[in-house]
Amino acid sequence: MILAVELAYWQLLVIKVLAVMVIVPTATAVIVQTFLFKMMAHMQSRLGPMEAGPHGALQLLADGAKFVQKELLAPERADRRVFFLAPVVVLLSTFLLFVVIPAGPNVVAEDLDIGIFFALAVSSISVLGILMAGWASANKYALMGGLRAAGQLIAYELPLVLAVVGVVIQSGELSLQGIVRAQAEGAIFGVGLIGQPFIFTQFIGFALFLVATQAELTQPPFDMPIAESELVAGYQVEYSGLQFLFFYLGEFGAAFAFSALAATMFLGGWYVPGLDVDGGLISNLVGPAVLFVKTMLVAFLIFWIRFTYPRLREDQLQTFAWKFLIPLALVNILATGVFKVLF
Amino acid sequence: MDQYLPIVVMFVLAVGFVVLSIVTSKLLAPGRPTPAKEAPYESGIVPTSEPARRFPVRFYLVAMIFIVFDIEIIFLFPWAVVHRELGAFGLWAIVAFIVPFFLSFLWEVAEGGLEWGPVSRSRPLTDEHRTTTSTVRLVGMDGREPSEPAVRDRPAEEKTNEKEEVVT
Numbered sequence: 001m002i003l004a005v006e007l008a009y010w011q012l013l014v015i016k017v018l019a020v021m022v023i024v025p026t027a028t029a030v031i032v033q034t035f036l037f038k039m040m041a042h043m044q045s046r047l048g049p050m051e052a053g054p055h056g057a058l059q060l061l062a063d064g065a066k067f068v069q070k071e072l073l074a075p076e077r078a079d080r081r082v083f084f085l086a087p088v089v090v091l092l093s094t095f096l097l098f099v100v101i102p103a104g105p106n107v108v109a110e111d112l113d114i115g116i117f118f119a120l121a122v123s124s125i126s127v128l129g130i131l132m133a134g135w136a137s138a139n140k141y142a143l144m145g146g147l148r149a150a151g152q153l154i155a156y157e158l159p160l161v162l163a164v165v166g167v168v169i170q171s172g173e174l175s176l177q178g179i180v181r182a183q184a185e186g187a188i189f190g191v192g193l194i195g196q197p198f199i200f201t202q203f204i205g206f207a208l209f210l211v212a213t214q215a216e217l218t219q220p221p222f223d224m225p226i227a228e229s230e231l232v233a234g235y236q237v238e239y240s241g242l243q244f245l246f247f248y249l250g251e252f253g254a255a256f257a258f259s260a261l262a263a264t265m266f267l268g269g270w271y272v273p274g275l276d277v278d279g280g281l282i283s284n285l286v287g288p289a290v291l292f293v294k295t296m297l298v299a300f301l302i303f304w305i306r307f308t309y310p311r312l313r314e315d316q317l318q319t320f321a322w323k324f325l326i327p328l329a330l331v332n333i334l335a336t337g338v339f340k341v342l343f
Numbered sequence: 344m345d346q347y348l349p350i351v352v353m354f355v356l357a358v359g360f361v362v363l364s365i366v367t368s369k370l371l372a373p374g375r376p377t378p379a380k381e382a383p384y385e386s387g388i389v390p391t392s393e394p395a396r397r398f399p400v401r402f403y404l405v406a407m408i409f410i411v412f413d414i415e416i417i418f419l420f421p422w423a424v425v426h427r428e429l430g431a432f433g434l435w436a437i438v439a440f441i442v443p444f445f446l447s448f449l450w451e452v453a454e455g456g457l458e459w460g461p462v463s464r465s466r467p468l469t470d471e472h473r474t475t476t477s478t479v480r481l482v483g484m485d486g487r488e489p490s491e492p493a494v495r496d497r498p499a500e501e502k503t504n505e506k507e508e509v510v511t
Binding site: 016068070242 | 354
């Protein structure tokens with residue numbers, strides 16, 4: 001352990017989990033402030049929020065304070081229990097997603113043996129929350145939005161998971177630390193200068209993962225579940241105050257988590273050449289910063305696409321997933337398998 | 344199962360976070376519901392009926408194929424982890440496993456199980472003898488001298504006048 005003080009297992013556990021609890025809202029705030037407020041505004045020749053704090057940096061604190069004071073409402077015919085539980089389900093799935101993401105040789109809440117599989121499984125729970133929200137609202141726009149979300153999320157779940165199989169074949173491990181180590185210790189044509197980030201060998205997997213992430217997060221051009229011009233706000237239409245904030249926390253927290261997963265699986269994670277893979281104080285201190293930079297790079301790509309492309313049509317979206325992404329993902333797996341086994 | 348303890352703790356703490364936030368909000372926020380606030384928001388139009396409780400039946404097929412792929416994925420991950428030990432035998436086995444799945448998927452696509460667009464009409468919208476060339480000729484030359492300026496270049500009133508003249 002890097003700390004000078006020896007801590008009991010449970011003390012360490014509580015510290016780690018509390019750290020994750022702090023990181024999730026912070027990461028969400030960073031994503032929303034950097035990309036949704038500022039980058040979007042500057043790409044559209046606007047300034048974005050400027051009043052709260054220097055250059056509007058404290059806008060989210062003001063927003064949070066506002067949301068907490070708003071009345072929690074449920075429509076009169078709503079299924080109240082399911083209605084109030086739905087945003088919580090979305091939020092829980094986001095919180096659990098952060099547990100397995102490693103930011104250094106020891107900086108991880110828990111390095112599960114099945115890390116990446118757990119992350120994908122937990123992330124898909126948010127579909128349930130969205131469907132619950134749409135169903136319980138007793139509003140036709142909400143119901144349509146919820147059903148669209150369900151159809152979209154199961155369609156893009158498959159390319160997302162299949163894209164990961166290629167990485168697992170290459171690393172031979174499901175643990176995210178193992179995937180980072182495999183990239184750090186790999187070599188490109190025998191030259192091990194920068195390790196072997198899997199983006200070089202799994203570029204198709206990386207592209208598939210990004211596209212599927214875009215759809216899983218219901219970011220434009222895949223935002224039909226909350227299409228404003230068609231469904232007002234889809235499954236979110238009846239939510240107010242804190243409940244609405246939970247959905248946003250879930251959505252953009254997951255955006256950060258998925259970017260971090262993509263950075264871990266394809267860009268080498270917290271490792272940069274020069275760091276010690278197996279531990280050490282420097283790795284544990286520099287690792288989180290490296291992961292953060294890589295994560296923000298991936299998130300920049302996601303939001304760049306978000307602000308650039310217009311919304312797809314519902315049947316185009318489904319066709320794209322089933323008839324293009326899934327066969328491509330299977331071909332990628334086959335190609336990776338053949339290269340790894342026969343060569 | 345030791346590994347899963349942090350996840351359980353995380354779950355409990357996250358639920359605690361939610362409860363705490365909601366309690367804070369209940370304390371700070373006003374609670375004055377009115378019928379207008381509680382009505383479902385459907386762009387200002389008062390809903391007259393319950394929202395529809397129907398799925399398109401075809402979506403059932405999508406759900407089925409999703410489960411099939413899910414099963415495939417469950418078996419792909421263990422193979423991906425141990426493929427080094429299994430070698431070429433494992434590769435051929437997994438190919439033999441994927442190919443029937445993919446064929447069934449192809450069959451569903453061919454049967455139109457994944458078509459979402461508007462249902463194609465049984466009756467053609469236009470006369471089937473009407474072709475591109477006939478349409479273009481009719482539009483371009485009907486009731487018009489070749490030397491006249493094109494209709495689209497004139498102001499709107501003149502256009503309507505001309506149409507009436509043609510009719511009479």
